[in-house]
Each structure stands twice: as structure tokens, then as C-alpha cells.
Amino acid sequence: MSKKYQVVGIGNAIVDVLAKCDDAFLADNGVDKGVMQLIDTARATELYSKMGAATEISGGSAANTIAGLSALGVKTGMVAKVKDDQLGRVFAHDITAQGTHFDTPMIAADHSDETARCLVLVSPDGERSMNTYLGVSTLLTDADIDPDLMADTDWIYLEGYLFDSPDNQAAFVHAVELTKAAGGKAALTLSDPFCVDRHRDAFRELTTNHIDLLFCNEHEVVAMYGGTLQEAIATGANEVETLVCTAGADGAYVAHGGQVIHVETEATSVIDATGAGDLFAAGFLAGLVQGKSLDVCGKMGCVAAAEVISHMGARPEADLKKLFAAKGL
Amino acid sequence: MSKKYQVVGIGNAIVDVLAKCDDAFLADNGVDKGVMQLIDTARATELYSKMGAATEISGGSAANTIAGLSALGVKTGMVAKVKDDQLGRVFAHDITAQGTHFDTPMIAADHSDETARCLVLVSPDGERSMNTYLGVSTLLTDADIDPDLMADTDWIYLEGYLFDSPDNQAAFVHAVELTKAAGGKAALTLSDPFCVDRHRDAFRELTTNHIDLLFCNEHEVVAMYGGTLQEAIATGANEVETLVCTAGADGAYVAHGGQVIHVETEATSVIDATGAGDLFAAGFLAGLVQGKSLDVCGKMGCVAAAEVISHMGARPEADLKKLFAAKGL
Numbered sequence: 001m002s003k004k005y006q007v008v009g010i011g012n013a014i015v016d017v018l019a020k021c022d023d024a025f026l027a028d029n030g031v032d033k034g035v036m037q038l039i040d041t042a043r044a045t046e047l048y049s050k051m052g053a054a055t056e057i058s059g060g061s062a063a064n065t066i067a068g069l070s071a072l073g074v075k076t077g078m079v080a081k082v083k084d085d086q087l088g089r090v091f092a093h094d095i096t097a098q099g100t101h102f103d104t105p106m107i108a109a110d111h112s113d114e115t116a117r118c119l120v121l122v123s124p125d126g127e128r129s130m131n132t133y134l135g136v137s138t139l140l141t142d143a144d145i146d147p148d149l150m151a152d153t154d155w156i157y158l159e160g161y162l163f164d165s166p167d168n169q170a171a172f173v174h175a176v177e178l179t180k181a182a183g184g185k186a187a188l189t190l191s192d193p194f195c196v197d198r199h200r201d202a203f204r205e206l207t208t209n210h211i212d213l214l215f216c217n218e219h220e221v222v223a224m225y226g227g228t229l230q231e232a233i234a235t236g237a238n239e240v241e242t243l244v245c246t247a248g249a250d251g252a253y254v255a256h257g258g259q260v261i262h263v264e265t266e267a268t269s270v271i272d273a274t275g276a277g278d279l280f281a282a283g284f285l286a287g288l289v290q291g292k293s294l295d296v297c298g299k300m301g302c303v304a305a306a307e308v309i310s311h312m313g314a315r316p317e318a319d320l321k322k323l324f325a326a327k328g329l
Numbered sequence: 330m331s332k333k334y335q336v337v338g339i340g341n342a343i344v345d346v347l348a349k350c351d352d353a354f355l356a357d358n359g360v361d362k363g364v365m366q367l368i369d370t371a372r373a374t375e376l377y378s379k380m381g382a383a384t385e386i387s388g389g390s391a392a393n394t395i396a397g398l399s400a401l402g403v404k405t406g407m408v409a410k411v412k413d414d415q416l417g418r419v420f421a422h423d424i425t426a427q428g429t430h431f432d433t434p435m436i437a438a439d440h441s442d443e444t445a446r447c448l449v450l451v452s453p454d455g456e457r458s459m460n461t462y463l464g465v466s467t468l469l470t471d472a473d474i475d476p477d478l479m480a481d482t483d484w485i486y487l488e489g490y491l492f493d494s495p496d497n498q499a500a501f502v503h504a505v506e507l508t509k510a511a512g513g514k515a516a517l518t519l520s521d522p523f524c525v526d527r528h529r530d531a532f533r534e535l536t537t538n539h540i541d542l543l544f545c546n547e548h549e550v551v552a553m554y555g556g557t558l559q560e561a562i563a564t565g566a567n568e569v570e571t572l573v574c575t576a577g578a579d580g581a582y583v584a585h586g587g588q589v590i591h592v593e594t595e596a597t598s599v600i601d602a603t604g605a606g607d608l609f610a611a612g613f614l615a616g617l618v619q620g621k622s623l624d625v626c627g628k629m630g631c632v633a634a635a636e637v638i639s640h641m642g643a644r645p646e647a648d649l650k651k652l653f654a655a656k657g658l
Contacts, residue, residue, distance in 0.1 A: 019426075048422060049422070051426065052426045052427065053387065053396070053422075053423040053424075053426045053427050053644065054419075054422070054423060054426075055384060055385070055386050055642070056384070056385035056386070056419065057384050057385070058382065067382070085415055086414055086415035086416050086443070087415050090383075090385065093377060093378070093382075093383070094382040094383060095382075097348075097380065097381045097382045097383075098381065098382050114415070313384070315382065
């Protein structure tokens with residue numbers, strides 16, 4: 001009997017606050033370009049007061065992937081923690097509106113922290129510098145992992161950023177155990193090279209023992225396994241059944257069964273790189289649950305990633321199904 | 330001595346919640362296409378629960394105009410009422426971040442109503458259907474009109490939508506009296522044909538006795554003065570010093586001193602018509618405070634309007650100053 005869900009994501013529930021800025025603004029305000037930095041309430045308040053007029057769009061790495069999967073007709077669920085505040089209700093609305101099952105209990109309105117947000121500063125070259133106030137998102141615990149949901153999905157998709165909270169890590173392991181006990185599989189994304197640096201041992205332990213499919217980019221794979229890009233991919237391929245590594249304009253590498261496939265991507269003008277990795281994972285997983293070959297999955301990942309970097313925001317605007325059909329995927 | 334501000338807007342403080350939908354969705358949910366409807370809390374909750382994943386961007390008709398003016402280097406202020414909640418802080422941040430003076434006292438966090446929002450449903454043809462929950466925005470009273478601010482601006486710019494609240498109307502009249510007593514001038518936008526229907530007599534009384542510059546579109550001018558478009562413009566031109574009427578793809582008409590100038594606009598593909606009238610007013614007023622002739626002001630209005638309808642959201646994304654320079658304006 002087929003399961004009710006094909007992919008259930010577990011990750012941070014974040015509302016992105018996107019504003020354009022120039023490189024001087026990043027330098028003047030001590031923002032490291034192109035990476036994700038965790039910030040506290042005081043820093044969030046200060047940086048927000050200095051940045052330009054913004055747009056709010058639901059984000060979160062795994063949540064972006066799940067949004068992309070839903071847009072592709074995949075049956076999805078999401079586990080993530082918001083507060084019962086205005087931004088929390090925005091996140092819950094947006095993920096539900098696209099057909100994703102989402103019923104993680106909200107943190108009560110009287111809690112002193114707020115729903116997580118990410119101040120995304122987009123440079124003229126389309127690079128994004130992310131400053132994340134995690135707020136109540138870190139309060140996700142193993143009590144939020146619904147055993148019935150884990151038992152009723154083909155895949156769970158885990159966001160590496162969650163490793164930044166010990167409670168979140170426990171939730172991860174619990175979710176993997178429940179899913180795999182019911183015959184499901186587990187995918188993980190490494191999220192960010194600095195996140196890998198912070199949690200390398202825990203990531204490798206989890207990946208080697210519990211993960212079937214690992215997503216990463218060229219910086220993350222080297223941070224995780226060391227050596228050159230190809231050496232790192234080879235090392236990782238020995239520790240996980242399937243390793244998928246994106247490489248920007250160079251496309252992606254898919255390592256499986258002792259082979260490494262190189263998938264090329266088409267040139268795209270970058271307006272805002274936010275969500276490229278997240279949507280790559282969406283395209284790839286959509287192919288996988290539809291039984292496509294790994295090279296076709298890789299191409300679907302590249303097409304979905306190209307769509308999301310062509311506009312502001314990390315969730316798809318175009319009709320991805322039509323886009324895939326037009327490319328014969 | 331020149332004044333500190335060139336244009337101060339008085340209007341609703343609204344956060345737009347934009348989502349795409351098809352025409353069937355509008356019909357199924359009783360939404361009148363292309364107009365603004367006021368909705369209560371229950372209707373806002375119901376409609377939001379049914380609409381798709383959305384993007385939040387600060388809006389409000391006069392506030393959009395002021396944002397456009399700021400982007401053009403005009404010295405601006407804004408008077409509008411938000412609550413001290415997350416969306417209220419978003420509105421305050423965005424208007425301040427672009428250089429606009431904004432210090433209208435916020436409604437306290439324990440008030441039962443929330444900051445105003447407008448559920449904007451954007452159809453495939455770019456038409457927008459607006460569903461506005463006014464919330465605390467209606468609580469703007471004459472006590473919020475700072476006499477020093479009114480005395481220190483060349484122009485005030487009034488949003489007709491404010492006539493939907495009696496307290497707001499009192500604030501309007503108070504603001505006009507203070508501004509004009511200090512030698513300033515007053516502009517009004519009619520906002521919406523149904524808003525004109527609701528308040529025709531009050532609008533005509535205010536316009537005839539206190540307004541120097543009236544903005545409207547082809548539907549609003551006919552609702553206000555009756556007859557054909559040209560008859561309505563002629564009638565209006567007898568009651569106000571300058572009347573500016575936009576006419577969609579047909580450009581705009583500027584009536585002043587017994588003459589009517591027709592200003593043509595260039596063809597533009599419409600992604601989202603939200604803010605077209607607001608940005609027309611911004612371009613026109615920017616020309617006016619820079620001492621341009623009325624036909625050039627009209628062209629500046631058309632260029633600014635064309636920019637804002639070429640993307641989602643009612644605030645300019647491109648550099649309007651460069652755009653004007655490129656067109657020789």
C-alpha cells in the first residue's frame with residue numbers, strides 16, 4: 001500500500017525579510033557575504049533598523065524545498081516550529097496554502113521569543129547574505145515528531161541548520177528512527193559550510209549510520225570530507241548510498257553505486273541566489289519519487305534551481321510542472 | 330525660506346498580502362475583480378485561509394506614493410496609524426528605511442484590532458482585486474496631525490480611502506487647514522470609484538473649497554462629476570485648480586487654467602497593476618516640486634506607473650531617478 005506522503009520536511013520555520021543592498025553596506029555592518037550567520041535579538045533589531053525597505057516571504061531551507069515539491073505535485077508534509085504571532089501565522093498559511101500537511105503545535109503567543117526570521121541582504125550580483133534570528137524555531141523537540149506522520153511517508157528530508165540547537169538534534173534522530181522503522185528513507189542537506197564546521201562529527205555519524213541521500217554544495221562537501229572537490233565527493237560516496245553535490249554554474253555531481261555522474265546546467269542570470277540549493281533538492285526529490293533515473297533527477301534539480309534564482313525570494317514563482325514539461329523532463 | 334518637507338502623505342498604513350489566483354477563485358469567493366472592498370476580521374480570516382502562498386510588502390495608497398517620491402529624492406513625511414505588532418513594525422521600518430519622516434504614535438500592543446492589511450489577489454491578466462481589513466488604521470484622528478509637520482511642508486497628499494472612517498475625515502480637514510494656513514498646498518486622490526460613490530458630497534465639498542490638485546482615474550472622475558469622461562474632466566476642472574486624470578493605456582489628462590493636456594504613455598506588459606495610480610501621483614508630484622511643466626509632470630507620472638506595474642508589488646523596484654534620466658525627464 002502506498003504511503004500518504006512522499007516527502008516530509010523537518011526544518012526551521014522562517015520568514016525571509018529580503019532587501020537589496022550594496023557591498024559597502026555589508027562591509028559597514030560586519031555582514032559576511034554569501035553565508036548564513038546566526039544573530040541574536042539585539043543584532044536582529046539593529047541590522048533591521050539599518051537595512052532598506054523589505055519584502056517578507058516565507059522561507060526556511062527545508063520548507064522552501066517542500067514548497068517546491070508541492071508545486072510539482074508531490075504529496076508533502078512539514079514539521080517546523082512557529083509562534084502564534086503574525087509572522088508565525090504567515091508561515092503556517094503559506095505552507096498550508098500550497099497543499100502541504102502542517103500541524104506542528106505553535107508556541108503560545110505569550111512566549112518572549114518570536115517566530116524566526118532571516119534578514120536576507122541581496123547584493124547587486126544576486127549573492128545573498130543571510131542573518132538568521134532563530135527565535136522559537138529552536139524549540140522544536142522530539143515531542144513535535146508525530147510517529148504516525150513519520151510512519152506514513154516515503155522520505156523525510158532533514159535540514160542541517162537544525163543541528164544548531166541540541167533539542168533539534170534529538171528531534172532529528174527520533175524522526176529518522178521512526179521513519180526507517182516503517183520502511184521509509186531519510187535525506188539530509190548540509191545547509192552551509194559553517195554549519196558543517198560546527199557539527200562535523202555529528203553530521204558524519206548521522207550520515208554514515210542513518211542517511212540514504214545526502215545533499216550538499218561544493219563548499220559543504222569539502223568542509224565535511226576534506227581534500228579537493230572530487231576527493232571529498234569520493235570520500236562521501238563511501239559513507240552514504242547517494243551523494244548529490246551542486247556546483248553552481250558547473251551543475252551538479254551525483255555519486256551512487258561507485259559511479260559519479262556530472263549533470264550540466266544552463267546559464268541563467270542571477271537576480272537572487274536565495275533558495276538555489278533548496279529548489280535543486282526539490283527538483284531532484286520530485287524526480288526520485290516519480291521513479292526517474294539519477295541523471296534526470298539531477299537535471300530536474302538544475303531546472304528548479306535556475307527558476308528560483310531568476311527572481312527575488314526562495315520559493316518558485318513560475319509553474320515548475322510546465323517548465324519541466326517544456327524541457328522534456 | 331524653504332520648508333523642511335516637500336510632500337507629506339496622510340493615508341492608511343497597510344501591509345499588502347499579495348497572491349496570484351485565477352478568475353475562478355475570484356468568482357468562487359465573491360471577490361469583485363479590479364476594485365477595493367473593505368472586509369471585516371471574519372472575512373479577512375476566511376479569505377486568507379483560502380488564498381495561495383503570499384508575499385508581504387508594505388502598501389497603502391498614499392504611502393506607496395510617498396515611497397515613490399522618496400525614491401526620487403523628494404523630502405517626504407507620512408502620517409498613518411499602525412499598531413505595535415509585527416506587521417506594524419514592518420510598515421514603520423519600510424517607510425522609514427527609505428528616508429521618510431514617520432512618527433505617528435502607534436496603537437498599543439494590547440489593542441484587540443491589528444495593523445491593517447490588504448489581501449491583494451492578482452489575476453493572470455495583472456488586474457488586482459483588493460480586500461482591505463482596515464484594523465487600527467481607522468483610528469487616525471486629528472490628534473495625530475502634528476501642526477509643526479503640516480506647517481513645514483510644501484504639499485500634503487491625502488488618500489481618499491481615509492474618508493471611509495469619520496475620525497479620519499476630521500483628521501483630513503484639520504490637516505488641510507493647518508497646511509494651507511502656513512502657505513502650503515493640498516492634493517487629494519479619489520482612490521476608487523466606489524469610495525467616491527460612498528462619499529461624493531463630502532469629496533466635492535472638500536475639493537471645491539480646499540484642494541489645489543486632484544488625482545483620479547477615468548472611473549473615479551465619472552463617478553465624481555458624471556457624464557462622459559471628457560464632460561467629467563471639464564466639470565471637475567471648474568471646481569479645482571488642477572485636475573489630473575489617468576486613463577490606463579491611454580495615458581493621462583491634465584486640466585489646468587481652462588486647458589486639457591493629453592499625455593501619452595508607452596505600452597508596458599502588466600504583471601501586477603497594484604500601485605499604478607499611486608506611482609503616477611509620485612512621478613507627477615516629483616515633477617511639480619522640481620518646477621517642471623505640467624506635461625512633463627504627466628510624463629513622469631506615466632513612467633513611474635509603468636515601472637510599478639511591470640512587477641509584483643506596489644512600490645518601485647527599479648531606480649526611478651535613472652529611469653527618468655534615460656527618458657530625458
